[in-house]
Amino acid sequence: xxFLDANASQSHPINTLVIGASRGIGLGFVEKxxxxxRINKVYATYRTPESASGLLALVDxxxxxxxxxxxxIIDEKEIAECVGKIRADTDKLHFAINCAGLLHDxxxxxxxxxxxxxLDNLTHYFQINSIASVLLAKHLQPLFKHKENSxxxxxxxxxxxxxxxxxxxxxxxxxxxxxxxxxxxxxSIEYARTCPKTIVVTLHPGTTDTNxxxxxxxxxxxxxxFTVARTVNQLLTVIEKLKPSDTGHFFSWDGSKLPW
Ligand SMILES: NC(=O)c1ccc[n+]([C@@H]2O[C@H](COP(=O)([O-])OP(=O)(O)OC[C@H]3O[C@@H](n4cnc5c(N)ncnc54)[C@H](OP(=O)(O)O)[C@@H]3O)[C@@H](O)[C@H]2O)c1
Numbered sequence: 558x559x560f561l562d563a564n565a566s567q568s569h570p571i572n573t574l575v576i577g578a579s580r581g582i583g584l585g586f587v588e589k590x591x592x593x594x595r596i597n598k599v600y601a602t603y604r605t606p607e608s609a610s611g612l613l614a615l616v617d618x619x620x621x622x623x624x625x626x627x628x629x630i631i632d633e634k635e636i637a638e639c640v641g642k643i644r645a646d647t648d649k650l651h652f653a654i655n656c657a658g659l660l661h662d663x664x665x666x667x668x669x670x671x672x673x674x675x676l677d678n679l680t681h682y683f684q685i686n687s688i689a690s691v692l693l694a695k696h697l698q699p700l701f702k703h704k705e706n707s708x709x710x711x712x713x714x715x716x717x718x719x720x721x722x723x724x725x726x727x728x729x730x731x732x733x734x735x736x737x738x739x740x741x742x743x744x745s746i747e748y749a750r751t752c753p754k755t756i757v758v759t760l761h762p763g764t765t766d767t768n769x770x771x772x773x774x775x776x777x778x779x780x781x782x783f784t785v786a787r788t789v790n791q792l793l794t795v796i797e798k799l800k801p802s803d804t805g806h807f808f809s810w811d812g813s814k815l816p817w
Contacts, residue, residue: 559797560651560706561595569705570597572650574643576630576693577657578602579609581767582712582792585785586654587612589793591619600643602628604657630657630689631681633696640696650700652796655693655711659685660730660769667727674728682729687736694744694757701752708796709748713737713759713807720816738807738817745805756804760795762788763810783810 560571573590577583578601590599599622603609609625616623624646628639643650660667665678690711701707716727717734738759745757764770764777765788774782783791791810798812807815 559799560708561593561797569649571595571652572598572600572647574600574602574650574653574697576602576628576653576655576689577604578612578625579604580611581656581769582762582765582785582788583654583656584612585789586656587615587623589786589789590652591615591622596622598622598624598647600624600626600646602626602630602639602657604629630655630693631684633692636689636692636696640700644700648700649703649705650697651705651707653693653697653709655690657685657689658712658714658769660727661772667730669726671728679729679732682733683736686730686733687740690737691740691744694741694748698748698751701748701755703752704754707752707755708799709744709755709757710792710796711737711741711759712762713741715761715809715815718807718815718817735817742805749804756799756801758796758799758803758805759807760792761807761809761815762792 573596575583575586578587587599587601590596601612601623603612603625606613613625616625626639626642628635630636659682665681668674714734715721716731717738719735722731741757741759748755748757763783764781765783765785767785795808795812809815
C-alpha cells in the first residue's frame, strides 16, 4: 500500500522531496532516502548555504539522484519557483515531507507567559510552522495528480495537540502546530478529491537531538531523546504502513494516533 512497496518500486521510479533539509531531521531524511535503492530522485530544499554544508556536500556523492533547491518557505513566490524547478524535471512526486520548523532562534524564544507574547514573533511562528505547509500543498498539488501511491507529510509536534496540553506556555509554537494540523486535515479532504492516491498526515517525531530541542533537553530521559537516524527510521516505518483511511490524521513516532 505504501509509496515504497515492492510492486510500486518495480513499476515506476519513486521521486521524493524533503523541505527543510539543511540539518536536523530533514537532513536525516535526505541521507536515508539517498541510501535507499528503491528511490529514484531526492529533491531537497534549504534556505541558506551557511547552514546547509552537510546537505550540499552530498551532491558530489549523488550527482544524479540529489537535487538541492534554495527556498525560504515564508515566501510564496520562492515556493512557486522551487516547485517550478521540480516540475521542469519530473511530473510526479510520490513522497514529500516538510521538516522545516521553528521553536527558537537568535531573536525569538518560546513564551513562558503572556508577558512575553509579541505580535512579530507569533506571526513568524505561524509563517514557518503552519502557513508554509499549506502553501506547499497548494503548489505541489499538480505533482500528486497521478495514480501511484503517495504521501504528503508535515512534521508537527505533540505539544500542538490541544487535548494533550496540560502545561501551557510556548504559545506560538503550540498554536502554530495546532494550526498546521487543521490545515493539513483540510488539505487531506481536498486531496482526497483531487489527488486521491496521496495520503496527507502530520507526524510527531518524538524529542530528537537537534538544534531545535538542544536548549530544552535537560529534563528529557536519555532513552526518550532520539538520534536523528532513529527518528527518521521510526517515522519512515509509520509512513510505510499508512493506509488510505489514515489520511488527515496526526501520528506519533510509534504509529499511535494523537488527539487533536
Ligand atoms: N527536535 C525535536 O525534538 C522535535 C520535536 C517535535 C517536533 N519537531 C519538529 O520537527 C521538525 C524538524 O525539526 P528539527 O528538530 O530537525 O529542527 P532543526 O534542526 O532546528 O531544523 C529546522 C529546519 O527548518 C528549516 N527552516 C527554518 N525556517 C525556515 C524557513 N523560513 N525556510 C526554510 N527552511 C526553514 C531550517 O533551515 P535553516 O538551516 O536554514 O535554518 C532547518 O533545516 C520541525 O517542524 C520541528 O518543529 C522537532
